[in-house]
Amino acid sequence: MPPNVRRTTLADIAQRAGVSVATVSKVVNGRGDVAPQTRARVQELLHQHDYLAPVFRHTEALESPTIEVQFQGDLKSYVAKALEGIIDSAAEAGASVVISKASRAPHWARDLVSAGRRALIAVTSVYTAAHLKELARVGLPLVVLDPLHLPDSQVNSVGATNFSGGLAATRHLLSLGHRRVAYLGGPAMAVCNQARMHGYRAAMEAEGAPVPDAYIRPGEFTYETGLLGAAALLELEEPPTAIFTGNDEIALGVIETARARGLRVPEDLSVVGFDDTDLAQMASPPLTTVRQPLREMGGAALRTALRLANGDKVESHHIELATELVVRASTAPPGEEASARK
Amino acid sequence: MPPNVRRTTLADIAQRAGVSVATVSKVVNGRGDVAPQTRARVQELLHQHDYLAPVFRHTEALESPTIEVQFQGDLKSYVAKALEGIIDSAAEAGASVVISKASRAPHWARDLVSAGRRALIAVTSVYTAAHLKELARVGLPLVVLDPLHLPDSQVNSVGATNFSGGLAATRHLLSLGHRRVAYLGGPAMAVCNQARMHGYRAAMEAEGAPVPDAYIRPGEFTYETGLLGAAALLELEEPPTAIFTGNDEIALGVIETARARGLRVPEDLSVVGFDDTDLAQMASPPLTTVRQPLREMGGAALRTALRLANGDKVESHHIELATELVVRASTAPPGEEASARK
DNA sequence: CTGAAAGCGCTTACAG
DNA sequence: CTGAAAGCGCTTACAG
Known part of the structure; x- marks a missing residue:
């Protein structure tokens, strides 16, 4: 509020409403003894003129909202x-x-x-x-x-830009030579997850890579989802050679499941995350991921x-804001063994 | 402030100071035209009686500090x-x-x-x-x-309890059969780091395990320190078979250096962290660490x-507050190869 | 339900 | 440098 503009006072409102200052004061303080119409009219004016009670005036200090x-x-x-x-x-x-x-x-x-x-x-x-x-x-x-x-x-x-993030991540995997790429994502209802998934789907379809239903798994944005989802994916008849995940936490779960099964990342399985949190930089191997700014x-x-x-x-x-693919060490061309794996 | 106690007003102060309300008001608002002694006396009284200017009265709401x-x-x-x-x-x-x-x-x-x-x-x-x-x-x-x-x-x-945390972590490694245990810590000046290190040292000495100078490396509480420190430790004449780190971030750096060199954790190198942040639970392998509550x-x-x-x-x-050792998958008895490794 | 009037806490222009 | 006085924004007990 510019210093030359006077604060709205109860008197201003009273005059406009054609009532006394006392009545306006009662409305402001929520007292009971005011006629409903009067109250409504006064409240309307208070709101229109941005009246602020003294106790809240400190919030006025625009320098420090x-x-x-x-x-x-x-x-x-x-x-x-x-x-x-x-x-x-x-x-x-x-x-x-x-x-x-x-x-x-x-x-x-x-x-x-x-x-x-x-x-x-x-x-x-x-x-x-x-x-x-x-x-x-x-x-x-x-x-x-x-x-x-x-x-x-x-x-x-x-x-x-979740859609282009999903697109970029999946294209990266396809360009490395992967064809069996799965998406292990977050809640099916979340739009950010849907956009990432559709980006994945768009990239796969553009390449003519098949997307069996089992290759798209929703879950939570958690490590647990990564742990369990990866296990399920790796037990498929035709397991993926690369997994694009809905966020970095899921990706870490995938990496751990791979490790526990004796699979090396990225030689036996490529993994891409989403977010680029601290987790991604500190993962082992450091995680290829889609950076959200x-x-x-x-x-x-x-x-x-x-x-x-x-x-x-x-x-x-x-x-x-734009997402950006950050390539680290969790992605590589599919290995012989991986492609041949059961 | 109990509701039955009246707020200190300018009038209260004026009376006690033997001056007018106007003068007290000037002191509160930092006006220049007040005699230094008067100002000092009034300020003293304002402070004694916890006078709070109207603009700051909102801070009085004790229910919501x-x-x-x-x-x-x-x-x-x-x-x-x-x-x-x-x-x-x-x-x-x-x-x-x-x-x-x-x-x-x-x-x-x-x-x-x-x-x-x-x-x-x-x-x-x-x-x-x-x-x-x-x-x-x-x-x-x-x-x-x-x-x-x-x-x-x-x-x-x-x-x-950083000292007992360091003690517990090191004892755990010793009880697994490790003798060559190093401490890769944070800033040498930080007391929390010193306490962890002394806990380590105490455990080693109690066991009669040697602690060469090179086995104690200070650094920062960062992933980088883990990355570089582990590389230095693993290149020693007698490399450690286990590394106790100053915090989880350092531990993740150590794990990554081990992986990059083809060493398996925990088979070839055991690692213990400190803090038990999300990082520890999501590391691969999940990190044995000292939980800070x-x-x-x-x-x-x-x-x-x-x-x-x-x-x-x-x-x-x-x-x-008490720390607690959380055993996960990054620690194991020293392997044959590890003990024999150059 | 309304408002005139008294009053409170504070500020400020101004006379001394 | 001080303070009496006017005034501001607000609240409230009370008369109508």
Whole structure:
């Protein structure tokens, strides 16, 4: 708020509403003794004129807005990476970052506003229509990072080019000479997983490589899925010689299953991950993977959140940053033994 | 603050100081036209009576204090784990967690107070006497998680039993039949590293196993250190058959160096990590490591911070939680070849 | 249900 | 350098 613009006061609202200051004060403080129509009219005006109660005036300090970042479940590597980007961009912008687990307690959205949060960034969280309505009601802007649902024009979101990532990963394997490539992915419902899978499928079809149903396995974005899924794939009549996975954790599970069965990666089995978290760089062998620019995505989400908090419009409700194939040591041409293996 | 206790007002202070409310107001707002002695006397009284300017009154809401957590460098796995513990305990206590990178901009400590932070948790950060003085000056309590320096009675800190962790890890390797065990650690200056190393040394000496100087290598707590340090160790005249590392990241570097040289873990080389981050569970082979209860440590740090924020005394300025050996698949008895290897 | 009036905590222009 | 006085934004007990 520019210094020369006066804050809206109760008197301003009272005058416009044609009531006394006392009545407006009662509405603001939620007292019971106000006629419903009067209350409605006053509330409307308060909202129109951005009235802010004194207790919350500190949130006005635009130099230091506070953004809440919520995640679900564990604070995994890729959440941490995105968070780094959020924190760095916030520091640049002079904003503060509050981090919490998504909670859906009764007045969660209103509580966030009361606590002075100016916007909410949800990292891969599930949001229902009811949540969005609640946010809209209290006027808290939302940015979803790596959305699980299809980009909806109601919701601002930041993602990555998952389809081209899947395409690039699979082409890389095909160009090495693999034909029997499987996709071991995350939840079938998640759009990011669907996009990666369709990228895989597109690359396979373009090459005329067959994709038996058993070569596409959904699961969770977890190590467990990698461990079990790889075992199932390797026991197929025609086991794949390469596995493209939905994320790095799954890939590590695949590597471990291969190792436990005496298969060498990449000589006997090639593995490609997705995300390029710390896990990928530190895997043994270091993992070929599709890099999601998680830091940059976090930064973009933070800047979008600040704009929305400021009441500015945003050019596009969905931004997608480019993925990039990072070739390390977990991929190689298919070996003789591998191709010949049962 | 109990609801029946009235807030200190400017009038209270004015009366005690024997000046007018106007003068007190000027002192609070840092106006120039006040006599130095008057200013000093009033400031003293303001401080004594915990006067809080209206703009900062929101920090008074004891139900929801805000704690700042600062880390340095990257948001690594073990910081993320500690952060999970901090976030969960904060949610239980109804507190908020602001996360940022440690910055030493001018007035950093005062800025934290102005922003309403009630305490600071520093995760493995370097704190100099000057920093501590600055914090003391503005009255902001500090809790250091996994301190790099020796526990100082001036500083509240939460750590883990690093010495017994080092002891347990090394005994485990000795009990498997290893004699040539090396320690590849972190910074020689870090107390946590020293304690782990001395635990190692104690176990080796108790067993009468020789510890050549070359078997103790300091480094950084990084994958790189593991990569390079393992290469150096394996090229010794008498290479170790087992390596105990300062943390999981180093251990992953060691595993990769072993793999790249065609050595199998654990058949040809046993490796033990420290921390038990996600990295350890997802390594290939899964890593035997010393678990630091990072979540619990984070929780303890948060609760200590809240107590200090509340003005309560804390029983002990340093708490140490127990480490625990987690045996997975990266350790085994020394193989024939390994013992005989040049 | 409404609002005039008293009052609270604070700030500031200005007289001394 | 000090403070009486006017004033601001808000709340609340109470009369109607």
